[in-house]
Amino acid sequence: MKSKAVATSTSSGPSRVRTIFYTIAALIALVGVAEATYLTVMFLSGETAVCGGSSDCSQVLGSAYAKIGPVPLSALGALAYFSVFSFAIFAVFGYVLARRFFNWAVLAMFCMTLWLLYVQAFRLHAFCRYCLFSAALIFLLTGLVVARPSGERT
Amino acid sequence: MKRTLPFIIVIGVGLITLGSATYFYKTKHPGSAPLKIARTETDAGGTVHVLGPEKAAVTIEEFGDFQCPPCGRLCEPLNELQKKYNFRLVYRNFPLPMHPHAREAACAAEAAGKQGKFWQMHDLLFKEQAVWSHSTEPKALFNAYAGMLQLDLSRFRSDLESPEVLEKIDKDQQRGTEIGVKTTPTLFLNNEAVAPENTNSDKLPEMVENMIKGNKPSS
Numbered sequence: 001m002k003s004k005a006v007a008t009s010t011s012s013g014p015s016r017v018r019t020i021f022y023t024i025a026a027l028i029a030l031v032g033v034a035e036a037t038y039l040t041v042m043f044l045s046g047e048t049a050v051c052g053g054s055s056d057c058s059q060v061l062g063s064a065y066a067k068i069g070p071v072p073l074s075a076l077g078a079l080a081y082f083s084v085f086s087f088a089i090f091a092v093f094g095y096v097l098a099r100r101f102f103n104w105a106v107l108a109m110f111c112m113t114l115w116l117l118y119v120q121a122f123r124l125h126a127f128c129r130y131c132l133f134s135a136a137l138i139f140l141l142t143g144l145v146v147a148r149p150s151g152e153r154t
Numbered sequence: 155m156k157r158t159l160p161f162i163i164v165i166g167v168g169l170i171t172l173g174s175a176t177y178f179y180k181t182k183h184p185g186s187a188p189l190k191i192a193r194t195e196t197d198a199g200g201t202v203h204v205l206g207p208e209k210a211a212v213t214i215e216e217f218g219d220f221q222c223p224p225c226g227r228l229c230e231p232l233n234e235l236q237k238k239y240n241f242r243l244v245y246r247n248f249p250l251p252m253h254p255h256a257r258e259a260a261c262a263a264e265a266a267g268k269q270g271k272f273w274q275m276h277d278l279l280f281k282e283q284a285v286w287s288h289s290t291e292p293k294a295l296f297n298a299y300a301g302m303l304q305l306d307l308s309r310f311r312s313d314l315e316s317p318e319v320l321e322k323i324d325k326d327q328q329r330g331t332e333i334g335v336k337t338t339p340t341l342f343l344n345n346e347a348v349a350p351e352n353t354n355s356d357k358l359p360e361m362v363e364n365m366i367k368g369n370k371p372s373s
Contacts, residue, residue, distance in 0.1 A: 030167065037175050045182040045350065058252070059287070062223040070351075083172070086164045093160045125288070 009025035020094050025102070025144050026088035032081035034138045039074035039130055043067075053096065065119050073116075079136065080109050106141045113138045189334050189347035203272045205236055205243040206317060212241035212344060212365045217248040217330045219261035220279045221287050224353070228339050229280035231355035239362055245276060247326040248338050255292045258314075258324045261298040265313035269305050291340065293360040 039061070060066065066073050084105045090098035113135045120127050163251055170273040216232070218225040238241045247264070249256035259279050266275030278299050279286070286292040293314070330340070341348040343361060352361060 033167070033171055037171055038178070041175050041178045041182065043177060059223050062227075065226075078171075082168065087168065088164050089160045093156065095160070125284075 013095075018094075021148055022088045022099075022102075025141060026085050026092065028137055028140050029085035029088060029146075031059065032134060033078055033085060035130060035134060035137075036074045036078035037082055040072055040078055043072040043074055046121070056126035057128040057130065059126040060120055060131060062126055063124055065116075065124070079138075080105065080112075084109070103145055106145050108141050109138050110142045129138040169243065179202065189340075189342070190345055201265060203245045203276075205273060206241050208242070210240065210242040212362055213244065213342075214241060215244040215342040215345075216248065217246045217326075217335045217338060217340040219253055219256045220276075221247055221253035221256040221283065222250065222338045223283070224341045226280045226283040227279060228248070228353065228355065228358075231358070233277065235362060236361055238261070239366055241362065241366075245272075245325045246330060248330045248335055248340070249323065250338060251265045253287075255287060257287070257291075257309055257323065258296070259321050262293075262299070263315050264322050265310050265316075265321040266300060266303060266305060268313050268319070269309065271303050271305060273298065274303050 039128060042129060043061070045064075068076070084102060087098045087102035087105060091102055117135060190269065207228070213233070216225075216228075218228075220226075220332075232243065235241075248262040249260050263275045263279060264273055266272055282295070282299065286295040289295055297307065300307055322334070339353055341353050341358075344365060348358070348361065352358065
């Protein structure tokens with residue numbers, strides 16, 4: 001993170017694209033932070049079962065897959081979203097290393113999302129709307145990473 | 155300024171998130187004192203479902219919902235614990251509104267209770283929770299469970315919707331609401347609420363053991 005970016009382009013075009021790209025990513029990640037934090041608080045206050053009026057939701061969030069040891073998965077999700085948010089912010093300000101970390105973090109979250117969707121579909125046979133919303137956010141972030149301009153690839 | 159700005163943004167958002175989470179958590183837990191209840195007395199009419207001896211040193215009173223997955227996971231360990239330590243276990247119905255079949259399941263358990271098989275139906279409903287929870291016709295399954303328990307089916311069917319059964323569930327729920335129960339399972343160990351993070355098969359045995367070793371009678 002200490003290595004400040006060296007501008008490779010003299011024009012302001014790529015820089016503006018980069019700013020817009022990572023700003024959108026940071027905003028998406030911020031929504032994820034809010035959602036995962038909300039679920040973590042619900043878990044810690046013992047209100048896992050109260051989940052938007054859906055019994056499927058409580059089945060997923062109350063399952064053994066919803067935590068790793070004593071740690072709720074939503075807390076890890078909040079941490080992951082916050083990392084993505086931080087990397088995106090640093091990338092906006094031109095930190096090259098942050099872009100690489102951003103890509104790896106999104107990739108890791110994408111893989112985790114696929115696993116969790118599999119668990120919901122084939123093991124729990126129930127879908128939680130919060131989890132689906134989070135999956136949509138990750139797909140959006142992954143879509144951004146895949147579709148970003150070639151000049152932004154590190 | 156441009157060098158420090160990303161640090162300021164990231165730290166600022168981190169602090170706001172932590173602050174909001176703490177505030178939200180505190181609104182959910184306004185008081186630090188745990189909920190307390192008066193001891194449930196075993197009545198001769200059998201309207202309160204109790205396992206274990208009346209004068210046991212430890213009493214656990216559970217407010218449960220038959221469609222709640224954590225309650226289902228707690229059922230077997232709690233039964234094993236009860237057999238091991240022979241404490242007094244009280245079950246109260248607290249069907250949550252977001253579980254569409256929870257109230258019907260509570261009725262089935264109460265209807266079985268009228269034929270002396272509440273705990274058998276209680277265990278069966280939790281064991282088969284994943285099946286009837288997703289059924290569009292859970293009553294048909296409850297009837298099948300009643301058959302498995304060799305209940306008088308015509309009596310079971312009429313008891314399912316009897317005002318007496320519905321009133322019993324309402325009473326349990328009212329008791330829970332009055333003492334501040336909001337979620338399930340909520341357990342009271344010797345009349346004091348067990349923290350949600352301890353309401354699991356890992357921590358509960360230790361708490362019961364400590365209570366028995368301390369020989370603190372349930373007053």
